[in-house]
Amino acid sequence: MAYQSTTVLGPIILSGTLEGSERTSGQVTHFNVWDSRLTTSTSLTPTRIREIRNDATVQLARQAVVSPIIHTPWNYNPTKDAPAGAVDEIVAIFEPLRDWLLQNAVYGALDFGWAPFEIIYVPKDGRVTITRFKQLLQDFTSILVYVNSGEFAGFANEPISIGGVANNVIIPLPYAINFNLAVEGTDWYGQSVSSVLDTICTRWNDVDKSANRYDKKIAGASWVVYYPVGETMVSGSLTANDKIAKDILTHLEASGGVAVPDEIQEWLDDSVDRELKGKWRIELISAPNSSQSDFVDRQKYLDTLKIRAFGIPERSILEGQFGTKAEAEVHADIALSSIDTKHRLICDQINERAIRPLLRMNYGEKYENSVSIAPAPLVDAQFQTVKEIYRLLVQSPQIIAKEVQNIDVQALRDSMGIPSVPDADNDYSDIQEANELKQKQLNDQNLGKKQNDDPKDGE
DSSP states (O other): OOOOOOOOSOOOOOOOOOOTTOOOOOOOSOOOSSSSBOOOOOOOOHHHHHHHHTSHHHHHHHHHHHHHHHHSOEEEEEOTTOOTTHHHHHHHHHTTTHHHHHHHHHHHHHHTSOEEEEEEEEEETTEEEEEEEEEOOGGGEEEEEOTTTOOEEEEEEOOOOSSSOOOOEEEETTSEEEEOSOOBTTBTTOOOHHHHHHHHHHHHHHHHHHHHHHHHHHSSEEEEEEEOSSEEEETTEEEEHHHHHHHHHHTSOSSOEEEEEOOOOTTOOOHHHHHHTTSOEEEEEEOOOTTHHHHHHHHHHHHHHHHHHTTOOGGGTSOOOSSOHHHHHHHHHHHHHHHHHHHHHHHHHHIIIIIHHHHHHHHOGGGTTSEEEEEOOOOHHHHHHHHHHHHHHHHOTTTTHHHHTTSOHHHHHHHHTOOOOTTOOOOOHHHHHHHHHHHHHHHHHHHHHHHHHSOOTTO
């Protein structure tokens, strides 16, 4: 049964204008009633999703996705006709908000499949600015769509308040922004990683419970006292052998024990067994624990599946046991590419739902596409190339002397995070002049050599 939050606003019916040649209605496989609230197809409740994300391996994978995204800066790209000051305005608004926005947007999209936010606009100095992105809880938020097209139209936020007053409101465009990473048709709830992890985590817990039961079963060892049926003279009086056996067990320092009456079996052929039966003896019985490794291997495999659910090859963050270093580097590159894809999708949605409406409010519809954001390239190989160039520059300046005049060395130092002395002389023009002079001398020498090698006229 699909999970549906409680609704208190009553029926909501929104209809939009079909764009251009569009004729089709919403493309979803689940409908509720003729209402703009988009129903969900998942049976996972928010409570179950939060249980899944409490798994230690899931937590590691979530952080492995978010951390590179936060540490990758944004490039602010203006068009040629961008209004003066538009880029600075966008930077001033989004740079203080980007880290928390990215973290909450990515976590929400991974856990629930979608992450709803209310955009808070505030007038300031005759202009409109964004002060924050207010995260909404999926528990009592529904996505609204236009009933005739299925396009995203905002949210219905209907919280349940106990002992207070709750504002049940419709959040229309452009005050609503929804983040998702995998959408089928017009199902703006997207696909959550939790829907993949649900079965995996359940299986992992089942293995863990079985391992715990096995541990309790084999924990420690048991003393077994075999005694003959009958009585034995103890301290001058006849005492039942079972009572003697129990007294022996109470004095044994062990994890547990049992007393077993051992009747002589006349049908035994083996004289040794016949002699042992009916005699007093004590044994320590323990169970082998070789089967424990089977549980560990099973759980490791399920942990691997958890990591893969996030689009990350397991060798990029889990301990490697097989393969080569080159293979591990390939896994890391695949992980970075997957994370970079998620970052770009998030930036596209910020451009569409936040930056363009803001530019339209402040500069008009003509300039709504004049500034956009995009993540800086998240390619480790490119960074390695930069480091290698700088290493060669420091160690072997003769090799790349000709390239110095084409390289902004200070920018190279900044990209590497190498500290510089304040007010230091960063003018490399003297090096460039020396390189040009040396190159001119080499050219003159080559020209003179060529003239000497040419045959003289008339010979």
